[in-house]
Amino acid sequence: MPYLAPEIILTALAIVLLLLEAYGAISARSVGIWSLVGIAVAIVVTLFTEVGAEPMYFWTDPNAAEGTAGKGLYMWDATARFYKLFFLGTTGLVIWMSMESAAQPVGPKTQPIRAEFYILPLFVAAGMCLLASAADFMVLFVSLELVTITFYILVAYQRESATALEAGVKYLILGGLATAFLVMGIAYVAGFAGTTSFAGIIAKYNTPDHLPVAVALGLLMILVGFGFKIASVPFHLWAPDVYQGAPTPITAFLSVGSKAAGFIVLVRVLNEAFGPTAYATWGPALTAIAGCSLVLGNFAAMHQRNIKRMLAYSGVGHSGFILMAVLSGGVPDGPGIAQAGMTAVAVYLATYFLASLTAFLVITIVSPTPEEESIRSYNGLWQRSPLLAAALAASLISLAGIPPFAGFVGKLGAFVVALQFHHYGLFFIAAISAVAGLYYYLGVVKAMFWSEPLEVTPIQVSVPTQVLLTILIFLLIATGLCMEVFAWLVR
Amino acid sequence: METDAYIANYGTIALFIGVAVLFAVIPLMIAAIIAPRKPGRVKGDTYECGLESKGDAWVQFHAQYYHYALAFVIFDVEALFLFPWAVAFTNLGPGPFLAICAFVLILAESLVYLWLKGVLDIK
Amino acid sequence: MEPILFWIFSLGMIVAGVSVILNRNPVAAALSLAVTIVFLALMFGFCLGAWFLMVIQVAVYAGAVMVLFLFIIMLLDVKEEETRTRSWSYAVMGSALALFMMCMVVLVLRATEPVKAAADAGVPVDDAQQIGTLLFTKYLLPFEITSVLLLVAAIGVVLLSLTHKRESSS
Numbered sequence: 020m021p022y023l024a025p026e027i028i029l030t031a032l033a034i035v036l037l038l039l040e041a042y043g044a045i046s047a048r049s050v051g052i053w054s055l056v057g058i059a060v061a062i063v064v065t066l067f068t069e070v071g072a073e074p075m076y077f078w079t080d081p082n083a084a085e086g087t088a089g090k091g092l093y094m095w096d097a098t099a100r101f102y103k104l105f106f107l108g109t110t111g112l113v114i115w116m117s118m119e120s121a122a123q124p125v126g127p128k129t130q131p132i133r134a135e136f137y138i139l140p141l142f143v144a145a146g147m148c149l150l151a152s153a154a155d156f157m158v159l160f161v162s163l164e165l166v167t168i169t170f171y172i173l174v175a176y177q178r179e180s181a182t183a184l185e186a187g188v189k190y191l192i193l194g195g196l197a198t199a200f201l202v203m204g205i206a207y208v209a210g211f212a213g214t215t216s217f218a219g220i221i222a223k224y225n226t227p228d229h230l231p232v233a234v235a236l237g238l239l240m241i242l243v244g245f246g247f248k249i250a251s252v253p254f255h256l257w258a259p260d261v262y263q264g265a266p267t268p269i270t271a272f273l274s275v276g277s278k279a280a281g282f283i284v285l286v287r288v289l290n291e292a293f294g295p296t297a298y299a300t301w302g303p304a305l306t307a308i309a310g311c312s313l314v315l316g317n318f319a320a321m322h323q324r325n326i327k328r329m330l331a332y333s334g335v336g337h338s339g340f341i342l343m344a345v346l347s348g349g350v351p352d353g354p355g356i357a358q359a360g361m362t363a364v365a366v367y368l369a370t371y372f373l374a375s376l377t378a379f380l381v382i383t384i385v386s387p388t389p390e391e392e393s394i395r396s397y398n399g400l401w402q403r404s405p406l407l408a409a410a411l412a413a414s415l416i417s418l419a420g421i422p423p424f425a426g427f428v429g430k431l432g433a434f435v436v437a438l439q440f441h442h443y444g445l446f447f448i449a450a451i452s453a454v455a456g457l458y459y460y461l462g463v464v465k466a467m468f469w470s471e472p473l474e475v476t477p478i479q480v481s482v483p484t485q486v487l488l489t490i491l492i493f494l495l496i497a498t499g500l501c502m503e504v505f506a507w508l509v510r
Numbered sequence: 511m512e513t514d515a516y517i518a519n520y521g522t523i524a525l526f527i528g529v530a531v532l533f534a535v536i537p538l539m540i541a542a543i544i545a546p547r548k549p550g551r552v553k554g555d556t557y558e559c560g561l562e563s564k565g566d567a568w569v570q571f572h573a574q575y576y577h578y579a580l581a582f583v584i585f586d587v588e589a590l591f592l593f594p595w596a597v598a599f600t601n602l603g604p605g606p607f608l609a610i611c612a613f614v615l616i617l618a619e620s621l622v623y624l625w626l627k628g629v630l631d632i633k
Numbered sequence: 634m635e636p637i638l639f640w641i642f643s644l645g646m647i648v649a650g651v652s653v654i655l656n657r658n659p660v661a662a663a664l665s666l667a668v669t670i671v672f673l674a675l676m677f678g679f680c681l682g683a684w685f686l687m688v689i690q691v692a693v694y695a696g697a698v699m700v701l702f703l704f705i706i707m708l709l710d711v712k713e714e715e716t717r718t719r720s721w722s723y724a725v726m727g728s729a730l731a732l733f734m735m736c737m738v739v740l741v742l743r744a745t746e747p748v749k750a751a752a753d754a755g756v757p758v759d760d761a762q763q764i765g766t767l768l769f770t771k772y773l774l775p776f777e778i779t780s781v782l783l784l785v786a787a788i789g790v791v792l793l794s795l796t797h798k799r800e801s802s803s
Contacts (some may be wrong), residue, residue, distance in 0.1 A: 037619070037784075075773055078770055161779060207741070233744060575704060576794060580790045582792065584787055586696065593688075593761065594685065595765055596767075616780040623787055629795060
């Protein structure tokens with residue numbers, strides 16, 4: 020299969036569906052189904068594309084004198100393939116959630132789910148797949164903007180409700196600020212390196228000396244831009260309000276897809292564009308960010324009454340754990356980030372993907388309106404729908420990191436990396452935060468099984484979604500039990 | 511660049527700008543000094559091509575015009591991408607030609623989409 | 634000679650920039666911003682020899698983006714904006730941020746060799762053609778992505794600013 024195939028499939032499908040929809044030739048529901056089919060095709064294509072070594076251009080100047088070998092824009096290595104599958108899976112589940120919420124009755128102030136609501140995630144998926152393959156700051160920036168700008172639209176989708184508008188405006192303004200930092204940082208780095216390609220930058224700055232001041236500053240500004248994407252302290256301020264105000268499928272997309280997109284570009288830049296000597300610049304900064312994220316995220320989540328806000332703060336905490344795994348550089352003559360760190364990040368994200376998306380799928384079904392998003396609405400969920408309660412319990416316990424479930428493997432990996440690279444302080448903070456996490460995750464589980472429900476009407480779940488939930492519960496336990504699955508996934 | 515050549519190049523432009531500014535400013539100054547002053551309500555009104563003016567010019571616009579402005583920005587940016595292509599395309603191969611075709615087609619789609627959705631209608 | 638142009642343009646930029654902040658009338662502030670942008674464009678062209686960049690700067694920022702600004706302002710109530718009181722905390726925060734950015738630029742400039750502009754080298758450059766060649770060969774992929782980005786923007790216009798008729802079908 021040619022490279023770039025998944026991106027082209029997704030974009031072409033989105034363009035065709037958009038045109039058909041504009042002519043009124045296709046219903047919103049069938050657009051949703053076609054989007055799912057397109058995602059499935061893209062997943063198959065990605066699985067069957069061989070991993071290539073060299074980054075590539077798609078068209079080079081025949082008259083150019085300079086050689087272009089090894090300085091391409093787009094690479095398809097094992098990491099890229101793993102993250103592409105990750106993003107495609109996320110998008111598929113998000114579209115599924117959107118179809119689930121389209122089936123629910125429409126309130127007076129809620130917009131019905133339109134066809135564009137299924138089409139825009141395809142563009143996001145294409146952008147994220149490009150991010151997974153970016154080998155040049157140009158591609159990185161344009162793809163990141165494709166993702167971010169589409170999210171601006173999706174977050175503000177319910178524009179008749181005040182919370183959604185607030186979420187949209189907050190995401191837009193803080194996102195714009197983060198982009199400004201990112202562009203400024205890229206301008207500094209590329210301006211002094213004389214190239215935007217990762218290979219060119221590392222060739223210039225992978226020396227035993229420290230980075231020049233300007234490049235170090237540029238790198239820090241780039242980290243600010245990425246810090247916003249992964250919602251880490253102190254760039255997390257948007258997260259709780261945006262997670263609460265956005266439609267639930269989009270909240271899931273932000274919390275899993277957007278976060279993972281932030282991490283893939285973060286590890287790409289630190290690994291491919293900067294060598295071990297740059298660790299002196301980003302190491303201390305990321306250590307501080309990780310520590311703050313762990314503490315603030317997990318302790319602020321304890322006091323939340325809204326389940327989406329709670330998951331927003333807990334997501335900040337998870338960013339802290341993943342950053343702990345990122346902090347594995349600085350070995351002289353080693354790579355920017357050690358292989359152990361890369362693997363730990365990927366495994367953590369994979370477990371987070373399963374657990375978080377399962378949780379949001381249940382939330383989409385149980386809380387169709389903002390009023391039903393309070394944690395009290397989950398009291399006695401076991402009596403209303405045993406399957407939903409079991410799925411949410413499995414995902415929350417997994418997020419908390421308790422052994423038989425997938426989340427434990429992810430946390431274990433992050434902790435091992437922290438010990439391996441001597442981040443003992445961070446290890447200690449993370450351990451305390453993980454215990455704090457137990458408190459609020461298990462609080463919800465307790466409410467679901469041992470509290471009296473506010474209302475006793477059983478919740479109906481459609482048969483395909485029942486099957487999907489069962490598969491997700493199975494995966495949450497199975498991947499927790501045999502960790503070799505992850506070794507196969509990452510390779 | 512040599513200083514003399516520099517003056518020869520830009521000096522003419524500077525002279526033009528200077529004369530143009532003076533040409534506008536001097537009559538205004540003369541008018542301000544020698545014209546008699548009799549301000550009135552009709553005189554101070556907004557000039558609307560000879561019609562009698564109605565209300566203030568600084569009114570709240572209808573939000574519909576805003577869609578026009580947004581669509582304009584999208585196609586303005588498109589036009590800017592076409593410009594460097596037009597200048598460079600003689601020594602580019604067939605790949606860039608296909609790329610610009612795809613680019614224009616995608617933008618054409620956004621025009622069709624905006625049209626069908628009624629952004630271009632003023633109700 | 635060139636420093637003279639540089640000083641004229643920077644002075645114009647600073648005066649217009651300060652007037653953006655101090656003007657109480659939003660329309661006047663927006664027009665001052667347009668003037669700032671035009672001076673910046675002139676600097677690109679005359680001091681750096683980046684003529685195409687100058688054209689882009691004027692067409693996109695002074696043209697399209699300012700139109701958007703003015704539309705937004707006219708959608709709001711201009712007179713109400715004028716009566717708003719200023720907040721000192723914003724002024725202090727803004728100044729601190731500006732000072733920080735300035736320190737950073739100074740720090741960077743002191744630590745590094747000045748980069749030579751294309752015009753300084755004495756070689757006349759056709760920057761539009763160079764940009765075009767780069768954009769359509771090496772950077773073909775990001776260029777193609779921007780077209781999708783613009784399409785998404787069009788969808789955003791429809792979804793976020795158009796009043797939809799409520800359909801029962803969906």
